Amino acid sequence: MDVRFEHVSLAYANKQTNILTDINFKIPAGQLTCLLGPSGCGKSTTLNLISGLLEPTKGQIFFGDKDVTRLDALERKVGMVFQSYALYPHMTVLENICFPLRMAKMAKAEMLKRATELAQLVHVDAELTKKPGELSGGQQQRVAIARALAKSPSILLLDEPLSNLDARLRVEMRDEIRRIQKETGVTTIFVTHDQDEAMHIADQIMILNNGTIQQFAAPNTIYAQPQNLFVAKFIGNPVINTIALNDHHRTDFVKLVPKDILAKATTLAIRAESIVPINSVDTLTHPFSGIQLETYQFGPEVTTQIAYHGVPITSNQFNTHTWVNNQHPIPFELHKNGYFLCDSNDNVIWPLKEPLVVTR
Amino acid sequence: MNKRNLTKGLSYLILFLGALIMLIPFLWMVDTALKTAPETVQTPPTWFPKHWQFNNFVLAFKAAPFITYFINSIIVTFLTTLGQLVTTILAAFAFAKLNFFGKRPLFLICIGTMMIPGEILIIPNFVTLSHLHLINTYGALILPWLASVFSVFTLRQTFMSISDELYYAAKIDGSSDWNFLWNIMVPLSKSSIIAIVILQIIGSWNSFMWPLIVTNTDNLRTLPVGLSTFTSDAGTEFQLLMAASTIIIVPIIIVYILLQKHIIEGVSKAGLKA
Amino acid sequence: MKNKKITLKSTLVAYMYLSPMLIFTLIFNFYPIIKSFALSFYTKYNFYTDQVSAIGLDNFKYIFADPDFKKATINTLIFVVGVVPIAVILAMILALLLYRIKFLASFLKTIYFLPFVTSTVAISLVWQWIYNDQYGLLNSFLGYFNIKPINWLNDPHWAMFALIIMTIWKSLGFNIILFLAGLSNIDKRYDRVAQIDGANTWQRLRFVTIPLLSPMTFLITVNSVISGFKVFDEIYILFGGNPGPGSSALTLVFYLYRAFYTESQYGIAAAAGVVLFLIILAVTLIQFWYSKKHVHYV
Numbered sequence: 001m002d003v004r005f006e007h008v009s010l011a012y013a014n015k016q017t018n019i020l021t022d023i024n025f026k027i028p029a030g031q032l033t034c035l036l037g038p039s040g041c042g043k044s045t046t047l048n049l050i051s052g053l054l055e056p057t058k059g060q061i062f063f064g065d066k067d068v069t070r071l072d073a074l075e076r077k078v079g080m081v082f083q084s085y086a087l088y089p090h091m092t093v094l095e096n097i098c099f100p101l102r103m104a105k106m107a108k109a110e111m112l113k114r115a116t117e118l119a120q121l122v123h124v125d126a127e128l129t130k131k132p133g134e135l136s137g138g139q140q141q142r143v144a145i146a147r148a149l150a151k152s153p154s155i156l157l158l159d160e161p162l163s164n165l166d167a168r169l170r171v172e173m174r175d176e177i178r179r180i181q182k183e184t185g186v187t188t189i190f191v192t193h194d195q196d197e198a199m200h201i202a203d204q205i206m207i208l209n210n211g212t213i214q215q216f217a218a219p220n221t222i223y224a225q226p227q228n229l230f231v232a233k234f235i236g237n238p239v240i241n242t243i244a245l246n247d248h249h250r251t252d253f254v255k256l257v258p259k260d261i262l263a264k265a266t267t268l269a270i271r272a273e274s275i276v277p278i279n280s281v282d283t284l285t286h287p288f289s290g291i292q293l294e295t296y297q298f299g300p301e302v303t304t305q306i307a308y309h310g311v312p313i314t315s316n317q318f319n320t321h322t323w324v325n326n327q328h329p330i331p332f333e334l335h336k337n338g339y340f341l342c343d344s345n346d347n348v349i350w351p352l353k354e355p356l357v358v359t360r
Numbered sequence: 361m362n363k364r365n366l367t368k369g370l371s372y373l374i375l376f377l378g379a380l381i382m383l384i385p386f387l388w389m390v391d392t393a394l395k396t397a398p399e400t401v402q403t404p405p406t407w408f409p410k411h412w413q414f415n416n417f418v419l420a421f422k423a424a425p426f427i428t429y430f431i432n433s434i435i436v437t438f439l440t441t442l443g444q445l446v447t448t449i450l451a452a453f454a455f456a457k458l459n460f461f462g463k464r465p466l467f468l469i470c471i472g473t474m475m476i477p478g479e480i481l482i483i484p485n486f487v488t489l490s491h492l493h494l495i496n497t498y499g500a501l502i503l504p505w506l507a508s509v510f511s512v513f514t515l516r517q518t519f520m521s522i523s524d525e526l527y528y529a530a531k532i533d534g535s536s537d538w539n540f541l542w543n544i545m546v547p548l549s550k551s552s553i554i555a556i557v558i559l560q561i562i563g564s565w566n567s568f569m570w571p572l573i574v575t576n577t578d579n580l581r582t583l584p585v586g587l588s589t590f591t592s593d594a595g596t597e598f599q600l601l602m603a604a605s606t607i608i609i610v611p612i613i614i615v616y617i618l619l620q621k622h623i624i625e626g627v628s629k630a631g632l633k634a
Numbered sequence: 635m636k637n638k639k640i641t642l643k644s645t646l647v648a649y650m651y652l653s654p655m656l657i658f659t660l661i662f663n664f665y666p667i668i669k670s671f672a673l674s675f676y677t678k679y680n681f682y683t684d685q686v687s688a689i690g691l692d693n694f695k696y697i698f699a700d701p702d703f704k705k706a707t708i709n710t711l712i713f714v715v716g717v718v719p720i721a722v723i724l725a726m727i728l729a730l731l732l733y734r735i736k737f738l739a740s741f742l743k744t745i746y747f748l749p750f751v752t753s754t755v756a757i758s759l760v761w762q763w764i765y766n767d768q769y770g771l772l773n774s775f776l777g778y779f780n781i782k783p784i785n786w787l788n789d790p791h792w793a794m795f796a797l798i799i800m801t802i803w804k805s806l807g808f809n810i811i812l813f814l815a816g817l818s819n820i821d822k823r824y825d826r827v828a829q830i831d832g833a834n835t836w837q838r839l840r841f842v843t844i845p846l847l848s849p850m851t852f853l854i855t856v857n858s859v860i861s862g863f864k865v866f867d868e869i870y871i872l873f874g875g876n877p878g879p880g881s882s883a884l885t886l887v888f889y890l891y892r893a894f895y896t897e898s899q900y901g902i903a904a905a906a907g908v909v910l911f912l913i914i915l916a917v918t919l920i921q922f923w924y925s926k927k928h929v930h931y932v
Contacts, residue, residue, distance in 0.1 A: 053528050073532045086529035090547045103534035151534070367835075371731045372738075378728055379745045381803070386748065388771055389760045401769045404777070451655035459640045460648035470659070476667050477864055477914055479887050480907040483673060483894050484666035487681065507658035537647070566753040568867045573895055584755035588871060591759065598763050605756040616751045620744050623751070627808065628815030 001064045001154045001187055003027040003050055008059030010045060019045050020211045023059070027204070032181045032188045034202035036234070039193055042211040044159060047191045051157050052076045063154055079153030079186075083160040085144040087132040093119070093143050094128040100151040118146040122180060138169045145180060156181075156188045162197060174201050195235050199223070207231050224337055225353055229346035232269050238303070241275075241313040243268040245341075248309040252288060257341065261350050265341035274338020275306070275315035283333040292330040306330055389609070392602040393417070400598045416603040423600060424593065425578050426607055429586035436501045436571075436582055437564040443506040444560055445553070451512045453541050456519035457527060470509045479569075486573060500574040501582070505564065511556045514629075518552040519545055555626025558619060565612055583608045673904035681900060693905035703906065705881055706889040707913075709794065713885060714862035716798040721805050722855055726847075728806070729813030730839070743814070747807035754804070758871035761800045762787065765872075787873060790882035797883050801868060805861075809854050816850025817843070848929045856921050863914050866891060886910045 003026070010020040020042050027033045035043040048054040049061060052073035061069045068076050079100075087096050097115040106114075119125040122142040124135075132140050141161060148156055158177070162170045178201050181188045192198050198205050199219045207214040207222065207230075214234075215227040226232035232240050243249060245268050253262055278287060290306035295318070304318045315332065341350035392400055393416055394409040420426065454460070455467055485504050486495070494500045522545060530540045546553065568584045575581050581589065587604055616623060649656075673679070678688035697703040728746065732739055749757060764771045765786035773783040786796040824846065828838045844851075866887040869877060877884035877892070886906060894903035 051528075051532065053531070073528070074534050078532060080529065080532045082525040082529055084523060084525050086523065086525040088526070088530075088544055088548075090544075099530075099535075100533035103539065147529075147533070368735070371735060375728065375731055375735070375742050378806075379742050382745050382748060382807070384771070385757065385760045385764060385803075386752075388764060389756075392763065403769065404774050405769065405771060447655040447658065450651045454648045454651035458644065458648040458651065460645040461640055462645075463648075466652075469664075473659075473663050473667060475915065475918075477860075477907075477911055479864055479866075479890060480670045480904075480911055481663065481666040482890075483900055483904055483907065484669035485662055486894075487669070487684070487900070488661065488666070490681075491684065503658070504662040507655045507663070509659065509663065512655060562751050566755070568753075568755050568870075569891070572870075584753050587753075587755050587759065588875075591871070591874065598766075598769075601759055602763065605759050608756045609752045612751050612753070613748070616748070617744070620747075624743065624747060624811055627747075627750075627811050 002029040003155060003187070003189070004062040005046075005049075006060045006062070008049065008056045008061060010049065010054065011057050018057075018211055020049075020056075023211075023213060025206065025213060025216055027187070027189060027206075029064075029187050030185050031203035032178065032190060032201060033204040033206060034198040035189065035191045035206050035208060036195060036198040037193065037208035037214075038234070041208040043191045043193075043208050045211075046208065047157055047159055047189060050155065050189060051078050051080055077151065077154045078157055079148030079151065079155070080157040081141070081144045081148045081159065081161045083163055085132070085140045085164075087140055087143055087147070089132055092129050092131055093124060093135070096132065096143055097146045097150055100147065104151060114150065115146075118149055121149070121183065122146045122176075136169075137165045138173055141165065141173055142176070145177070149180075149184065149186070153186065156186045158188065158190045160191055160193070162192070163194075170197070177201060196237060199235070207234060209234075225351075226340065226348055228348055229267060229269060229340075229342045232340055232342075232348065236271055236273075238272045238314055238316065241270045241272060243270070243308065243311045243313065246309060246311075249311075252286075252309075253341075256284060256286060257350055261341065264343045264349060266344045267342040267346070268339065269342060270313060270334060270339045272303070272314045272316045274317075274335035275313065275332050276317040276335060277319075278331050278333055280317070280333060280335075283335055285333075287331050287333060289329055289331045292328050304330075306332065386609070389602045389605055392599055393606045395599050397597065397599055413599065416599050417607065420590075420600045420603040420607065424586060424590045424604070426583070426586065426590075426604065428579055429581050429583045430607075432498075432501075432580060433565060433582040433584075435498065437561055439498075439502050440505045440564045441557055441560045443502070444508050444511060445557060447507045448511040448515055448556065449541070449546060449553070451507075452515035452519050453537075453545065455512065455516045456522075458537070471513065474509055474513070482570065482573065489574065495574055496576050496580055498580070501571055501580070504570070508560070511560070514556060515549065515552055518549045522548055551622070551625065552629065554619075554622045555629055558615075558623050558626050561615070562612065562623075670904050670907055673900055674908045676901045676904075679901055681898070693901040694909075696902055697905050697909065702881065702884060703889060706884045706886050709881075709883060710863060710865075710885045712794060713798060713801075713865060713883075714859055716794070717801050717805070717862050718855060718858045721802045721809060721858055722851065724802065725806055725809035725854070726813055726844075726851065729810045729817060730843070732810065733814060733817045743811070746810050749804045749806070750808045750811075754867040755871050757804065758800070758868050761796075762872050762874075765796050788879050790878070790880040793873070793878040793882045797865075797868060797872060797878070800872070801862075801865065804868075805858065809858065812854050812857075813847070813850060816847050819850075820846045852921070852925045852929045856918060859917055859921070860914055863887075863910065863917070886913075 005023045005025050008020060008023045009018055011018045023046070035046055037043045045054065049056055052068070052071060052075070056069065059069075060067055063076065073080075088099065091099065094112075094115055097118055098111050101111040101114060116125065116128075119128060122145050124139055124142045124146065127135060127139060127143075132143065135143065144161070145156075145158075161177070162173055165173060174197055177188075177190070190198075190201060202219055204216065205219050205222050206216040209230055215222055215231045217225075222231060223235055226235065229242065233242065245265055249268060250262055253268075257265075276283060288308065290308040290313070293305035293307055293312060295302065295304045301316060302318060304315050306313050306315060318330075337351070340348045343349050391407060391409065394412050394414070395406075395416075396409075396411060396413055399406060399410060455463070481504075489495055489500045489503075492499075494503070526544065527540060530544055535543065566584060567582070568588070571582045571585045572588065575585060578586070578589075587608055590604055591601060674693055675689045675691070676686050677690045677692040679686050732742060732746075767773060767783055767785040767788065770786070772786065777783070784792055786792050820843065824842050825838055828842045833841065864887055865885050869883050869885060869888055870891075873879070873883060877888045887910065890903050890906040890910065893899045893906060
């Protein structure tokens with residue numbers, strides 16, 4: 001079922017400022033959508049508005065064609081997985097999965113059958129008689145997902161479900177959630193502050209900041225065509241290089257960018273992975289030069305700091321054999337899609353966008 | 361012996377001496393309860409009765425209606441504890457998880473009353489109960505103790521420590537407030553609830569001044585009050601007095617030994633919260 | 635719901651949960667507090683018809699002029715001063731010892747705590763028997779050291795002392811348990827750090843453990859002082875329904891009880907209750923004021 005927000009705002013009773021301001025979007029059915037943003041951006045708030053745990057101050061929320069704005073969580077039939085898993089510590093795994101079914105007064109035999117199926121789906125069928133305290137974090141997470149799926153929810157909501165797990169397990173569970181979503185086909189909304197996680201798991205990513213939507217698109221679109229500097233900075237690792245343009249930089253770009261756009265541009269953003277040695281493929285046939293400052297190697301990873309017209313930028317595309325002494329001139333090229341120009345409002349004005357394909 | 365062992369030995373010596381002083385009155389009570397009347401007044405006193413007089417217990421039971429006192433104590437303790445438990449759980453839940461007008465002021469007023477010594481309440485409560493014609497009834501023994509602000513406060517703290525996420529998860533799972541309270545909150549707060557119950561049982565079983573004031577016939581007296589009236593009847597028959605004391609102390613000691621882990625934990629917890 | 639506004643409905647639901655507790659608290663807790671203060675100003679009061687024909691300060695004038703009330707106040711203060719320091723320090727020492735041992739620790743804890751669970755009435759009766767001047771255990775024990783029998787309970791010089799000893803004995807276990815709870819709440823790392831810093835056992839106790847324990851010591855002291863001011867059951871039993879020989883163990887609550895129950899002077903009893911409350915309040919406030927300076931909260 002798709003989820004639609006129309007002019008939704010939220011302010012807490014005793015505070016003047018809005019947490020969310022006039023939000024409009026449509027989350028497509030049957031896909032996995034990530035709400036991504038730094039802490040305090042409004043992503044958990046948005047999730048809670050979808051779940052029905054919060055009620056908007058203004059605006060309407062639709063599930064499909066149905067207005068659910070005034071319905072509570074139960075009536076909206078959502079399933080939810082919490083960051084702390086929120087498993088009932090005194091119940092066994094089986095009892096936890098059964099709990100929503102018991103509340104719905106399902107017949108016992110049917111209930112057990114469904115719970116066992118779900119346990120198989122999330123691979124905890126060997127742990128049914130254990131209590132949550134005896135399980136690892138990943139297993140607890142699996143149980144929480146099974147419980148959320150138990151009542152065949154219209155929408156599955158996951159609130160930072162992986163942030164309590166260690167790094168390796170996080171990758172494993174990320175793929176598991178993706179698999180479970182594909183197998184069940186349930187519309188899934190996933191909140192995270194980790195862009196890498198979002199990039200790997202999502203069909204669609206909604207980036208939020210300061211209570212407004214920055215961009216809502218497929219992961220690759222967001223990476224390749226960020227709407228603004230915030231999105232460009234938030235996505236990608238290492239963080240994109242940003243350069244306040246000076247006249248030297250402008251001179252370098254005169255041949256590449258139309259005059260009127262270059263005149264409006266105030267910031268240049270270049271991805272570290274797009275700063276490459278001369279003669280690489282898929283680059284602008286235009287050499288740049290800088291001064292090599294320092295080079296570090298971390299296992300397979302090499303980062304090189306380059307002073308580009310006095311502004312330090314980072315590249316991770318220079319191999320060890322191109323190392324030279326520090327303070328040495330270093331020529332480089334840029335990937336065609338790896339740099340952006342922003343105007344004074346931080347909106348990306350170059351490259352010009354192909355007309356946006358809106359998914360509604 | 362090195363210094364460390366010496367310290368340790370000294371610790372144990374002091375602790376055992378202290379424990380002995382703690383125990384002597386109890387041992388002496390049982391000891392006297394098993395003696396004949398002449399042996400109780402023998403000097404120097406003996407530690408082992410020459411002729412074990414289990415008959416003293418029978419005599420004590422005959423001398424005063426201890427069975428009635430006993431039953432009264434059980435009735436009063438049971439109903440007070442049960443009633444207070446229910447009112448406490450419901451109120452603690454409202455204070456911990458529900459939103460309502462007047463929550464803060466009401467809670468502060470409740471906390472404020474904990475400052476007032478209970479002795480002050482005796483007179484007006486007596487007046488109220490006599491106007492309700494409840495003096496010398498079970499009502500007078502039970503009704504004033506069916507709500508305890510202290511218990512509500514203690515349990516609220518425990519309930520607050522149960523995460524809100526769990527509450528929301530249950531809400532989403534389709535559980536009502538009522539269901540959540542009894543299916544999730546109460547089982548999860550088991551140890552706090554046991555502590556409250558045990559403290560209430562001990563308090564109720566041993567309570568003296570209030571039952572002394574509101575009862576005036578044997579058929580309603582509880583054990584402590586019954587025992588105190590028995591002292592004036594028994595006079596200097598110390599073996600009977602000690603037998604009667606044993607009768608009142610032993611049940612609570614049995615409960616204590618069975619549940620001592622919970623009791624000690626409960627007292628520690630309640631103490632830390634206060 | 636998280637941001638659910640407080641509505642009439644949510645308020646109604648909450649008050650349904652609260653109502654059983656509120657009903658009893660209103661009748662037997664809130665109302666009596668107010669009523670008690672009111673009663674202390676009733677100078678002419680008909681209990682049976684609940685009619686007040688005169689109000690004033692006479693009750694307070696009466697008790698402040700009453701030598702027995704003065705005696706009760708002084709006795710109560712003597713009792714508190716006699717019991718609290720020893721009870722607290724002794725309990726702290728025993729708790730510190732108990733905390734350091736493993737073998738038999740819980741067995742010893744059980745024994746020390748025993749008096750707390752037992753009926754004050756029964757145990758006071760046992761002590762009455764121990765204090766018996768002719769056949770009591772205490773006097774025959776003292777006899778081994780050639781100390782002449784003391785008439786503990788009938789000699790006005792000894793009665794209060796006997797009461798204090800028994801009260802300390804009874805309160806010890808409860809305070810030990812609280813001290814142990816306080817000790818187990820202290821992070822063990824402090825002790826280890828102090829050890830690395832070169833502090834010996836005594837120095838660690840003196841500079842680390844005892845200061846960190848001070849919030850609990852404070853709590854126990856306040857608690858002991860308050861219950862000291864309320865002593866009644868022990869006196870009633872130990873001295874057979876009397877406030878000791880020559881009123882030597884007449885305390886404030888006993889005074890209140892006697893005025894109310896024996897003499898049916900409700901106004902005077904209520905006035906005594908109000909004074910008791912004010913004394914407890916004052917002492918508690920002084921203790922809190924003192925603790926702000928001297929108690930180390932972590």
